[in-house]
Amino acid sequence: MHSDYNRRQFLRHASLGVCGLVFVGIDAAAKPTVRQVWIVQVSASGQVSAPERIDAIIQSNAQWHAQLSQDAFDITRREGTEAPYTGKYWDQHGQGIYRCIGCDTALFNANTKFDSHTGWPSFWAPIASENVHNTVDTRLGMRRTAVNCSRCDAHLGHVFNDGPKPTGLRYCINSVALNFIALA
Incomplete structure (x- = not known):
């Protein structure tokens, strides 16, 4: 008797679910949920705006692979690391904004760049703190803090507590995750 009740309850819930899909529309149920994030926009001249809520960029691996170079895909989507002294920005000294290679979100101002002798x-x-978020990275048998783009979740690099004043932080970032735009 107990199994008959469970079977009837299951069939009742399943039929309600099917009716709900028909009522709401199967197409609506299949669409991914839109996620929003707070981002600070930065103009071509370096003007910083107030934080605003915008849609996160969510794409499949196939879409990212079509948009990015193989190196950029491996680093930003698979949490890779480029070899030291091989990236195009490790020795860059111009004034400008470093933007995310995946979504063009402003990430770092050249005014905060320093020579860490790491490559x-x-x-x-x-x-802006809104434009990046940190996650715990326990790969390679150690505990590190990974840094990702808040809008598209691209892996950028890691942050360490051995940087200069005023923050004492060192955001160690892969060049291939960035696009440098000189200030207009």
Whole structure:
């Protein structure tokens, strides 16, 4: 008797679910949920705006692969790391904004870049705390803090507590995750 009740309950819930899909529309149920994030926009002249809520960029691996170079895909989507002293921005000294290669979000201002003698571009602060987020990275048998773009979740690099004043932080970032735009 107990199994008959469970079977009837299952069939009842399943039929309600099917009716709900028909009522709402199967197409609507198949669409991914839109996620929004707070981002600070930065103009071509470096003007920083107030934080605004915008849609996150969510794409499949196939879409990212079509948009990015193989190296950029491996680093930003698979959490890779480029070899030191090989990236195009480790020794870059011009004034400008470093933007995400995946979504063009402003990430770092060249004013916060410093020579860390590590072979990667290093910054003591992001352009806005809203534009990056940190996650725990336990790969390679150690605990590190990974840095990702808040809008498209691209892996950028890691942040360490051995940077200069005023923050004491070193954002060690892969060049291939960035696009440098000189200030207009």
